[in-house]
Amino acid sequence: MDRTNYEWHEEQVRVNEVTDLIAVRIDELEEQVGDVKKDVVEIRKHFWDEVTVDVSSMDDVIETMASLKQQAEVLSERELRHRHATSTLHKLRRLVQSPYFGRIDFVEKGVSGTEQVYLGIGSLLNDNGDTFLIYDWRAPISSLYYDYTPGDAVYETPSGSVQGEMLLKRQFVIRDRNIQILFDTGITIGDQLLQQVLSRTSDAQMKSIVATIQKEQNQIIRNDRSRMLIVQGAAGSGKTSSALQRVAYLLYKHRDTLKSDQMVLFSPNPMFNSYVSTVLPELGEENMQQTTLQAYLEHSLGMDFQLEDPFEQLEYVLNSYDAPEYQARLCGIHYKSSTAYIHAMLKYKSLLEREGMKFHSILFNGQTIVSADRMVEQFYSYDAAIRLTNRISLLRDWLLKKVSSFANAQLEAEWVDNEIELLEPEDYHRAYNRLLKMQEGKGVTFDDFEAERELLARVVVQERFKPLRQEIKQLSFVDIKTIYKQLFADEQLFLKVNEMDSLLDHWSMIAKRTLSNLDQGLLDYEDATPYLFMKDLLLGFQVNTSVRHVIIDEAQDYSAFQLEYMKRLFPRSRMTALGDFNQAIYAHSSAMQSFEPLIGLYGEEQTELIELLRSYRSTYEIVNFTRGMVQGGERIIPFNRSGDKPVVKRSTSTDELNAHIIQDLEKLQAEGYASIAVICKTASESAVVHSLIKKHVSAHLVTKFTPTFEQGVLVIPAYLAKGVEFDAVIVYDGSAEQYRHEAERKLFYTACTRAMHMLCIHAKGELSPFITAQDSDMYRLL
Numbered sequence: 001m002d003r004t005n006y007e008w009h010e011e012q013v014r015v016n017e018v019t020d021l022i023a024v025r026i027d028e029l030e031e032q033v034g035d036v037k038k039d040v041v042e043i044r045k046h047f048w049d050e051v052t053v054d055v056s057s058m059d060d061v062i063e064t065m066a067s068l069k070q071q072a073e074v075l076s077e078r079e080l081r082h083r084h085a086t087s088t089l090h091k092l093r094r095l096v097q098s099p100y101f102g103r104i105d106f107v108e109k110g111v112s113g114t115e116q117v118y119l120g121i122g123s124l125l126n127d128n129g130d131t132f133l134i135y136d137w138r139a140p141i142s143s144l145y146y147d148y149t150p151g152d153a154v155y156e157t158p159s160g161s162v163q164g165e166m167l168l169k170r171q172f173v174i175r176d177r178n179i180q181i182l183f184d185t186g187i188t189i190g191d192q193l194l195q196q197v198l199s200r201t202s203d204a205q206m207k208s209i210v211a212t213i214q215k216e217q218n219q220i221i222r223n224d225r226s227r228m229l230i231v232q233g234a235a236g237s238g239k240t241s242s243a244l245q246r247v248a249y250l251l252y253k254h255r256d257t258l259k260s261d262q263m264v265l266f267s268p269n270p271m272f273n274s275y276v277s278t279v280l281p282e283l284g285e286e287n288m289q290q291t292t293l294q295a296y297l298e299h300s301l302g303m304d305f306q307l308e309d310p311f312e313q314l315e316y317v318l319n320s321y322d323a324p325e326y327q328a329r330l331c332g333i334h335y336k337s338s339t340a341y342i343h344a345m346l347k348y349k350s351l352l353e354r355e356g357m358k359f360h361s362i363l364f365n366g367q368t369i370v371s372a373d374r375m376v377e378q379f380y381s382y383d384a385a386i387r388l389t390n391r392i393s394l395l396r397d398w399l400l401k402k403v404s405s406f407a408n409a410q411l412e413a414e415w416v417d418n419e420i421e422l423l424e425p426e427d428y429h430r431a432y433n434r435l436l437k438m439q440e441g442k443g444v445t446f447d448d449f450e451a452e453r454e455l456l457a458r459v460v461v462q463e464r465f466k467p468l469r470q471e472i473k474q475l476s477f478v479d480i481k482t483i484y485k486q487l488f489a490d491e492q493l494f495l496k497v498n499e500m501d502s503l504l505d506h507w508s509m510i511a512k513r514t515l516s517n518l519d520q521g522l523l524d525y526e527d528a529t530p531y532l533f534m535k536d537l538l539l540g541f542q543v544n545t546s547v548r549h550v551i552i553d554e555a556q557d558y559s560a561f562q563l564e565y566m567k568r569l570f571p572r573s574r575m576t577a578l579g580d581f582n583q584a585i586y587a588h589s590s591a592m593q594s595f596e597p598l599i600g601l602y603g604e605e606q607t608e609l610i611e612l613l614r615s616y617r618s619t620y621e622i623v624n625f626t627r628g629m630v631q632g633g634e635r636i637i638p639f640n641r642s643g644d645k646p647v648v649k650r651s652t653s654t655d656e657l658n659a660h661i662i663q664d665l666e667k668l669q670a671e672g673y674a675s676i677a678v679i680c681k682t683a684s685e686s687a688v689v690h691s692l693i694k695k696h697v698s699a700h701l702v703t704k705f706t707p708t709f710e711q712g713v714l715v716i717p718a719y720l721a722k723g724v725e726f727d728a729v730i731v732y733d734g735s736a737e738q739y740r741h742e743a744e745r746k747l748f749y750t751a752c753t754r755a756m757h758m759l760c761i762h763a764k765g766e767l768s769p770f771i772t773a774q775d776s777d778m779y780r781l782l
């Protein structure tokens with residue numbers, strides 16, 4: 001047996017020992033889980049048998065409560081035990097198949113002996129409980145594995161740095177308890193394993209990367225200093241992957257204080273949510289909360305308006321170059337996405353403290369209880385030193401009193417008699433019971449006609465005024481819509497709050513669109529967050545203080561305004577923002593060309609910035625080709641994994657183009673690619689292409705409503721392919737006709753960078769000018 005074989009054998013012996021131990025633990029735990037589960041079922045079944053319920057006297061009630069509490073405690077202790085045991089069991093079941101993926105031998109400075117550290121997705125102690133057979137990849141010492149090659153090495157612990165020398169770094173792939181791959185790493189950190197991992201076919205769900213985390217990614221995962229961590233990374237550089245491992249790391253490091261539901265991931269679309277949702281469970285952690293900004297806006301404003309979503313806005317931007325108001329809309333989007341607009345709103349709010357508030361009159365049956373003017377008068381009669389939101393609360397209380405007096409005055413009204421006549425027997429019965437309760441001890445009975453009429457009148461009046469009271473309590477009397485509209489209806493006001501001398505370019509069109517949309521109950525995407533901000537400024541922010549960490553993926557797609565809003569929404573939270581300016585596809589992204597808005601959120605001292613330049617998703621050939629499409633692309637470093645050169649195919653007609661696409665699809669399928677995306681520019685183009693393709697090849701159409709990501713052939717608009725990846729990508733029509741405006745460059749780049757192994761760009765007629773790789777070495781032109 002040569003040395004390598006011997007080592008392999010030795011390691012396999014260890015794998016056998018460890019997995020045997022895990023198997024024994026699993027057996028024991030399965031038995032335990034079964035017993036505890038039985039206990040829980042029994043306790044639930046006989047819960048009341050063990051409790052003596054006696055309410056005859058106060059003492060008996062207290063005793064009953066005590067016995068109830070005791071029984072509930074026993075139940076909850078067993079349930080907790082069951083949960084713990086089940087989660088340990090899950091971890092062990094994962095470990096038994098593949099107990100670890102790495103080993104380092106480390107000699108700590110000043111300490112004799114070498115420590116062998118085996119790294120897996122969870123830790124495992126020996127039976128004595130004094131030696132780690134497996135270290136969790138998130139343990140402090142495990143960071144050595146990701147940060148160093150053999151030689152001098154340091155890791156951080158809560159009590160300080162530990163220095164020493166790493167003697168060995170070994171990587172494994174273990175499947176079904178057998179070592180399939182084993183090699184020691186030299187200078188090229190894990191290239192061989194990474195090569196293997198990246199060469200596999202894509203999946204419908206993202207995979208964890210714990211075994212091959214790269215040094216620069218480890219900086220992101222373990223960063224726990226700054227309030228705000230910004231990651232700018234090339235397409236495919238592992239931003240999302242690092243962010244998800246980071247969540248797992250933080251949940252591990254702060255396991256006593258941080259729970260998964262205190263972390264929120266903002267995703268670009270619901271399909272992306274499903275794509276990444278298995279990573280944390282794979283690592284033995286519960287998923288964090290996942291949402292989209294649009295879902296939040298819908299939740300907050302969906303009752304009041306029909307909201308445009310970001311995709312509709314983008315479709316407009318991509319499809320409506322010839323619309324007369326196109327430039328005006330872009331200008332409006334630009335302004336409404338900026339921090340300047342936030343400042344204008346804050347200024348507007350301070351003006352409103354003195355004048356200009358708008359209210360809805362309080363009406364009943366067409367009759368005015370309190371007029372809007374009277375409310376304004378009342379509002380500004382309060383001490384100006386009182387905060388605006390508090391003055392609104394005072395006004396609310398005043399209005400409720402006014403409504404009460406008005407309601408009392410209605411008791412004798414004719415409509416009340418009419419409604420009493422119409423009361424259903426149940427209402428009548430309810431009223432009777434209420435009378436009994438209210439009049440207890442007062443000697444009044446329902447035989448008393450006067451009392452009966454009065455009571456029923458009260459019931460009727462109270463019921464009728466209930467919705468109005470409810471609305472007042474919810475502060476609906478503040479006319480947010482008109483207040484917001486004022487900004488665009490009153491030019492002087494706009495100039496004043498913006499501290500501008502002249503109005504925006506295309507002002508009249510911007511103002512007209514804003515006002516007419518609001519009048520029709522529509523809210524453009526660019527207005528939604530500002531509108532909500534205005535509402536919150538006046539009525540109070542609906543902040544969420546329980547969330548401790550917000551992760552924003554595709555951060556370049558949020559406007560400066562939206563980011564600021566999100567910061568206010570989660571005042572006790574840290575933030576991780578991951579983005580790539582080269583993939584900024586929305587019109588408002590022009591307001592986010594740089595890091596400034598992100599850094600500005602918490603200020604430089606509280607912000608850290610990490611850049612990822614190496615791209616892992618695509619082959620060397622694809623990265624080499626696509627990086628020429630964007631500014632600064634020459635800085636992107638392709639990972640050394642070779643594949644076919646991208647193919648660019650020109651057609652002279654739509655029929656020919658379609659025929660080429662179908663040929664390509666059939667060829668790629670025959671070559672064994674599991675996921676192939678035909679990426680179109682817009683939703684409508686996708687629908688047309690899908691109806692054509694499906695006659696020849698089984699294919700799914702992805703729309704903004706598609707909830708989950710599927711394998712096979714997908715036809716998808718480029719903007720929905722954000723964040724996901726495919727074995728092969730066919731860009732449906734990469735012609736100059738489709739992609740020539742600057743706004744389309746990043747969309748085109750995003751589409752091309754979704755490809756892992758193969759990229760084919762088809763074009764009808766002239767090629768898009770973004771295919772700059774003139775050097776025919778970069779691609780094959782067919």
Ligand SMILES: Nc1ncnc2c1ncn2[C@@H]1O[C@H](COP(=O)(O)OP(=O)(O)OP(=O)(O)O)[C@@H](O)[C@H]1O
Binds near residue numbers: 583
């Ligand atoms: N260290 C790694 N080990 C293994 N695979 C990796 C590693 N880093 C990244 N990858 C793989 O590279 C691909 C791209 O990763 P990811 O989606 O996280 O990148 P991204 O920067 O978010 O991309 P984009 O911005 O283009 O959406 C994924 O398949 C991911 O598994």
